[in-house]
Amino acid sequence: MNPYIAGVLLGLVLTASFFLAGQGLGASGAAKSVVASTVLTVAPDYAKNSDFYGKYSHQKESPMRSWLVFEVLGVLLGGFISGAVSGRLTWKVERSPKITRRRRIIFAIIGGMLFGFGAQIAKGCTSGAALSGMASLALSGFIAMMAIFGTAFMFSFIFKKNWV
Amino acid sequence: MGPIIPIAGISTEMGFLIAFAIGLGFGFVLEQAGFSSSRRLAGMFYGYDTTVLKVFFTAAIVAMINIFFLNYFEMIDLSMVYIHDAAVYAALIGGVIMGVGFITGGYCPGTSVCAAAIGKVDAIFFIFGILLGVFVFGFFYPVFAPIMNPEEGSMWFVDNELKVSDALGLSDGIFALVLICMAIVMFWGGEWLEKKFARPDITKEI
Known part of the structure; x- marks a missing residue:
């Protein structure tokens, strides 16, 4: 799809989210729900005494009953439908031919860890902090956006072999 | 009058259904934009594909103007709309860590879900990494809490405005105009980069 048209459509989805729910789009928040509900089940005593999980252990409802968990389930189905419509459904490890599958997977895990970690500090990721923050003129949204893209660019020279 | 869900007092279950529907649109558009490919996303940083820049800024500006x-037209009560409110240093430090994650992992959380949905195995491992990262953060939370919720007088405290336009001393409209002009220049730059750093061997695969 033409990227500018895709951008307009994404902007409309984002507008709908603000108009209906009073908040923008998000993704990383759902990860916290999954981790919190796992920790609450596996180690309830630890969770109770932790500042990080504490607020979940005091509520009756499961952390999985959250807006973002359902939104991300929607993303999963939406992505699948789009992939099916455009004939892109295949199992694949996407990588540069210069690197092995194993190296790509290891870097994917490291990247995911950093993203999950950083999103907790910044209260959101590219969608929740940067994109939704920018649309609502949030100062922290613009800072997060510049930090994410600026840092990725600065480090792109080190990881060039992984991609090109 | 929006935001509809809190104002109309829509039930939690109905709210979840709406969240699912919004996610459906989000996922569909991300995948159609080509964000289910890590090599396309990474292309942003090597210049051969600047789709990320075009989609991201177009979407932010369209939503902002909407x-x-x-x-x-008094169709939304902005006092009920959540404006991202991370502390300045928290947004900066978190953003820097996420930036390193972006170039090593090739996805961000939203796009990784999309990519996993069409069968990208690397994206599934990326999601596993996100969960691991959140879990590890749980142990480090006390270290970062003073940065995330800085108290007045601490070195992490910045007495800033919530909105970027207020922080810059501009009206919302003027700020939007400046942002749109910047975006047009960046789009032009993106098109130029794609020609200068063209990698047809990669772009035909993604």
């Missing part, structure tokens, strides 16, 4: 108009 919110202006909804407000102008």
